[in-house]
Amino acid sequence: MQNPNPPEPSFEVPDGALEARIRTIGADVFAAMAACPPPSLFSKKGAFAKIMQWSLADPAFKTQLFRFVDVLPALKTNAEIVRHLQEYLGDQAVALHPALKAGLAASSFAPALVAAPVKANIVSLAQEFVAGETAAELVERVRTNTARGLATTIDLLGEAVVSEAEADHFLARNLEVLDTVAAALAVESTPAASDRGPGDRVLPRLNLSVKISALTPDVQPADPETSLAALKQRLRPILRRAAAVGAFINFDMESYRLKDLTLQLFRSILEEPEFHAAPAAGIALQAYLRDSERDLRDLVAWARRRNRPIGVRLVKGAYWDYETVIARQRGWPVPVWTRKAESDASFERLTVTLLENVDVIAPAFASHNVRSCAHAIAQAERLGVDPRAYEFQALYGMADELKTALLQRGSRVREYCAIGELLPGMAYLVRRLLENTSNEGFIRRRNLGEASPDELLINPVHLLARTETTPDVGPPTPLAVEPTAFTNAANLDFAVAAHRERQARAIADYAAHRLGRRWPCIINGRAVADRPLRASVNPANPSQIIGYWAEGNAADAEAAVAAAVAYFPEWRRTPVETRAGYLDRAADLMEARRAELNALLILEAGKPWTEADGDTSEAIDFLRYYAAEMRRRDRATLTQRVPGEHCVQRWTPRGVGVAVAPWNFPLAILAGLTVAPLVAGNCVIIKPAQQTAVIGAVLMEILLAAGVPPGAVHFLPCSGAAAGAHLVAHPRVDFVAFTGSRRVGCEIWARAGQTLPGQMNLKKVVCEMGGKNAIIIDDDADLDEAIPAVLHSAFGYAGQKCSALSRLILLDGIHDAFLERFLAACSTLRIGDPKHPGTFINPVIDDAARRSILAFIEKGRREATLAWQGTLDEACAASGGYYVPPTVFTGCRPEHAIVREEIFGPVLAVLRARTLDEAFAFANDSDYALTGGFFSRSPRALARARDEFLVGNLYLNRGCTGAIVQRHPFGGFRMSGGGTKAGGPEYLENFLFPRVIAENTLRRGFTPPEE
């Protein structure tokens, strides 16, 4: 992907004569449209019109109604339909007429009476936008269009696929449509007027639009080479068939994430000799993208270079809300224009470029906006472009009057006809409804009379001069708690080529030049190197030694504690601003070394790229967040306002502590456990996990480089036996910040309870342990969302996260359907060395982990049914890496070991629940309570989950991993931990004592003035 923030274009104002011409054409088009019947959706009569009126008048009704339409295909019985209708429209926020509300409430008594007509109405609403369900119906539609003068392009409903079987089915449907329509057209000799191009040449009458996300489940912008190979495999048969039957293939444009891949696919497949001359092909470009001008220039240059005429469909773009929300959530630059008029102006600039290149480009202007169309016509006139050399396109069911008006002017017009089953096509209906009701959209403003034709014809550049700029990106605003000035670090977007290349270089560089270094213990700034050296290895290739670390012993532990105790008074007195400044500087250093840190996480911890990058981001977040939080706490807070006495609370650090971290988030968790107490004024001894001690050493290096004084932080890699247990039990250690296994956590907890001679404080343990996390899938869940989320939650980083999903609870009604799609989707996961960007499942951390997980798999085979197991290819076997085949067991029962015990690997146990009560009971029936997930589209069931699903972090309609600092303070209870929340506002208090200071301010009967 290109830089989403190219220089701002200049929005040139067309000259007066041209602008006048646009107005004249626009006025003529409006006049012709006025003579047509109004669209049924906006007419005064009929059920649709009523629904639209309510939707437009009441945003709460609109949201609930569209959500109901979205869930309808998943509802199997009348009772289910009625229940959802009641839950959505009975919502208090919806201002429904009281009589209707009463009727809705009573409808449970006769569900069929209500459900049947509701369903029928929504299906017929879908029919307004879907041109037919079968190829035969489509042929009929093409005939009707031809008679009207319209050309047609066909779109098969159905987008993202989750398995190869689904992609195969999509391919077969495309081929079938090409064959059926081609056969029908072969016997219909007369093309539509719009099928005739320059010089009356007949253009390909069969025109098919394809979405690439439906061609393979394995689209990963981070790994374009493999994705392109998979895409081409299914695209070639379509292009071949199209060439054979003389069809035109258009590549639709989807979300920004796929934009560069789509362009690359388009160009590279057409460069294959087989497709050099045929079929005719085109691609959609979205004017709302800031990149589009450059993309169009590149495309034109390519077409000229290759001497390959192509079509370009110019659209504004259908995913505006999605793109802005996702970019803001992730802290990425917003790739789209943020003012509607900017997209309109961009559309006009791109229109001119297209018209200037009609010798190699066949432009199609896909807009329902009269101004955009009038502008294209006027510019074509100015440039002397043959009116048959370009066309307009509009969607089936929308802007019919515009199609008629343009045809009457002699323009070519093509209708975009979506076909497919109506119920599964509801997502398409929801998009069309949103488009029809969008506040800023042309359709709504015109049809509701919210703007006059004159206003609708205003030059967007003039509008821009009048409106304020909105910020392109801003952090999500924290709510409920007093906000802390903090912004999450943005992950790298590996869809951006420059990011991918930088990461690949960093991995190669690390492997070539930095392996094998010896890392000493560091006590009071002094390197202690003459200790037994332990090797840390790459889990994907254990013969590759990442580095050696010197193992500290009990005497080193003593020295570290003594140095920490000695420095503590000074560190406590160091101003918070200074301490916090060190953390900010360390965060900056990490950001600067991000690719290198990621490389180390990939090599030493076996993390796939995005997981490694997430780990680095989280470490940076902990540094910046705890620095900000400590600044916020660095003041006395009044406990009560009372005359004559000044009462405040302040915080003081506990003393000396040990940070004991796990290997699964070797940078983030270690950084969090270290810097939270550090910034609070405590001295900290770092004990990293042995498997990832090199990452720990690099963290230490960064902290010292950032200026943290050597007395405040000490680095002591060691085993529990060598020094760890000694440290934890030490009487001068005031706290232990621990994340790791339940066994070790409970041991530390017990040990901390013993007060030893010389001990100054009761030892505090901040203890975060494992999880046996469950996701429940309700009968009405959206499987397109749930399946990828379950895959990520269960198998991301090979299930080695305490938040990972290990118990999947399927409601009876969806059990079989879910499993069928899910198990097919599992086979698409790529298992391999995480140094390759497309790897999804990595090896586990070491051989002991591998053996333990394999033993659980054996147990699972005895207890339940092995439903799916991934295959390890030869490369995995030959590498000697610690690979475990990802495994899914079905038919599991709550008492099974694989359901009760934490496995910490890619093993998923599936349970079937008869009711929601039973599902919640299963979910809560665990020693652990860390994360949980619930997929449902029933407002009432979601409300129940909020109350009844007892875990520290509950995720609704999303996966259960990937907590983000401040947004999702993280931690659980029961055997998952002590209820503390890392990355949350109270976390620092674990490392502080509150002190209250009360001062009598009454002196001889008077008080200071402020009292």
Ligand SMILES: Cc1cc2nc3c(=O)[nH]c(=O)nc-3n(C[C@H](O)[C@H](O)[C@H](O)COP(=O)(O)OP(=O)(O)OC[C@H]3O[C@@H](n4cnc5c(N)ncnc54)[C@H](O)[C@@H]3O)c2cc1C
């Ligand atoms: C035949 C056809 C094919 C299509 N194919 C594709 C495709 O392949 N890919 C695709 O993405 N879309 C496609 N679309 C959908 C198309 O993008 C939308 O229908 C179109 O954006 C609506 O634009 P308009 O000019 O008709 O309406 P208008 O009302 O003039 O424009 C609405 C559009 O403006 C933009 N917008 C809205 N608010 C803002 C804002 N605050 N800041 C910046 N921009 C804003 C959005 O793109 C919105 O859709 C296609 C449409 C047609 C008619």
